Each structure stands twice: as structure tokens, then as C-alpha cells.
Amino acid sequence: MMNRKYFFFDIDGTLAVGTPxxxxxxxxxxxALKQLEAExxxxxxxxGRSYKLVAKNP
Structure with a gap:
């Protein structure tokens, strides 16, 4: 039996890289995120970003 885990990530400097x-x-x-979901x-x-700003990043 697998223990399902919950992972929470920030965007800026954690998931997203590059200049503002x-x-x-x-x-x-x-x-890596897809692998976690697949498992x-x-x-x-x-x-703290608005949904509109987050949603435009695939």
C-alpha cells in the first residue's frame, strides 16, 4: 500500500527560473512533477501570485 504524499511548491525561484x-x-x-503525479x-x-499570473505559466 502506497502512502500518498502532498507536495506544495512556490513558483518564483523554486519552480520558475529566469528573470522577472x-x-x-x-x-x-x-x-519531476509529472513523475510525482504518476506515482x-x-x-x-x-x-502569493494572482491566479491570472500563475495560469499563464504552463
Whole structure:
């Protein structure tokens, strides 16, 4: 039986890299997040950003 874990991540400087206004989530980070989900874990964003700003980052 697997223990499902909950992972919460910040965006700036944690998931997203680059200069303000030109930030992106690296492919390696996207891959790691997908692996966590595939293993049955729950991932979420914990940020002070507005939804509109967060949603434009894939």
C-alpha cells in the first residue's frame, strides 16, 4: 500500500527560473512533477501570485 504524499511548491525561484517577466518552468522540473503525479502523489502551488499570473505559466 502506497502512502500518498502532498507536495506544495512556490513558483518564483523554486519552480520558475529566469528573470522577472521572462520566467519559465524547466523541462526537468515539469518531468519531476509529472513523475510525482504518476506515482499517485498530490502536487499544488502555494504562492502569493494572482491566479491570472500563475495560469499563464504552463
Amino acid at each position: 517577466g521572462n520566467q519559465y518552468i524547466p523541462e526537468s522540473t515539469q518531468y 499517485g502523489h498530490f502536487i499544488a502551488i502555494a504562492t
